[in-house]
Amino acid sequence: MADKLRERLKVNTVIKLYTLILLAEGPKHGYEIMKRLEEITGGSVGPSQIYPFLRQLEQAGIIEATARGPRDKKLYRLTERGVEFVRDILEGAMELIQAAVEIIGREKVC
Numbered sequence: 001m002a003d004k005l006r007e008r009l010k011v012n013t014v015i016k017l018y019t020l021i022l023l024a025e026g027p028k029h030g031y032e033i034m035k036r037l038e039e040i041t042g043g044s045v046g047p048s049q050i051y052p053f054l055r056q057l058e059q060a061g062i063i064e065a066t067a068r069g070p071r072d073k074k075l076y077r078l079t080e081r082g083v084e085f086v087r088d089i090l091e092g093a094m095e096l097i098q099a100a101v102e103i104i105g106r107e108k109v110c
Contacts, residue, residue, distance in 0.1 A: 009056055011089050014041065015049050023063060024086045027077035030054060057082070 011017055018040055022033055030050055037045040054076055057063040062082035065074040078086065101109050 020086045
């Protein structure tokens with residue numbers, strides 16, 4: 001089941017990975033996610049990079065959206081299934097992270 005979900009959602013960009021990490025930190029509005037991604041990546045991040053992925057996550061039951069505030073902005077939060085999904089994604093990324101640590105050097109990381 002987890003493999004099918006990972007295949008369907010294709011977390012294959014830094015933007016998608018960071019979006020999941022930001023949501024794991026706590027509930028966020030789409031605009032807040034975009035601004036944080038711009039800070040993290042140092043580049044421009046537009047709605048077309050965020051909202052389609054958020055819709056996919058919502059349809060898959062990974063996140064839920066609730067309207068809050070005067071303009072009914074959606075607040076996105078991970079579901080229990082979403083927390084498990086993010087953990088699975090991050091565990092899968094550990095090999096990449098370990099390779100990066102070896103290249104950079106453990107002394108700079110730890």
